[in-house]
Amino acid sequence: GAVVSQHPSWVICKSGTSVKIECRSLDFQATTMFWYRQFPKQSLMLMATSNEGSKATYEQGVEKDKFLINHASLTLSTLTVTSAHPEDSSFYICSAPGRDRANTEAFFGQGTRLTVV
Amino acid sequence: GEDVEQSLFLSVREGDSSVINCTYTDSSSTYLYWYKQEPGAGLQLLTYIFSNMDMKQDQRLTVLLNKKDKHLSLRIADTQTGDSAIYFCASRSNQGGKLIFGQGTELSVKP
Numbered sequence: 001g002a003v004v005s006q007h008p009s010w011v012i013c014k015s016g017t018s019v020k021i022e023c024r025s026l027d028f029q030a031t032t033m034f035w036y037r038q039f040p041k042q043s044l045m046l047m048a049t050s051n052e053g054s055k056a057t058y059e060q061g062v063e064k065d066k067f068l069i070n071h072a073s074l075t076l077s078t079l080t081v082t083s084a085h086p087e088d089s090s091f092y093i094c095s096a097p098g099r100d101r102a103n104t105e106a107f108f109g110q111g112t113r114l115t116v117v
Numbered sequence: 118g119e120d121v122e123q124s125l126f127l128s129v130r131e132g133d134s135s136v137i138n139c140t141y142t143d144s145s146s147t148y149l150y151w152y153k154q155e156p157g158a159g160l161q162l163l164t165y166i167f168s169n170m171d172m173k174q175d176q177r178l179t180v181l182l183n184k185k186d187k188h189l190s191l192r193i194a195d196t197q198t199g200d201s202a203i204y205f206c207a208s209r210s211n212q213g214g215k216l217i218f219g220q221g222t223e224l225s226v227k228p
Contacts, residue, residue, distance in 0.1 A: 036218075113157065
């Protein structure tokens, strides 16, 4: 079945550096992808909706300049955490919406565990 | 805005039934979902229910929907230790397919 591949699965970076996370749809085209953030023991919070060929739509309270989203092609969306700080440490997950009405095919990446030291 | 609420913890004994509850606020939600997340992993869709249904059964899983009260539950029959995970309830917004998740219920199954 269709798969969303997210890379890297974990990353440790120094405070002040930038980290790029990639989300690829492997055997289907995704004009839209969603980026979520999950703190330990908490729910997934939608950060932004990535749209191929246009600007991403950010949820209220999410800093656009800090979390740069680029939907470069129909199979690739990237999230760049710029000037990372320890409070950005979290689990980031991307997903592509399903193609059926029930959205049962919504596909989630494996997630990226970001630790900023 | 839309909100989804769940209890945070549930502990059961192996072989018992587990019932995880969820409430949501968006009355226009068309689909409601249950996802399972194992430690350090992404989400796995377990089951879903369309808003005009009251119940859906899929092997050991039974989903009950009370649309009037905006209440959703997931029952797992004959719970096994492999069912230990975090279970997320989610509603699908009419806006572009984004999902609104609950906080997740951590299910602990004791032998």
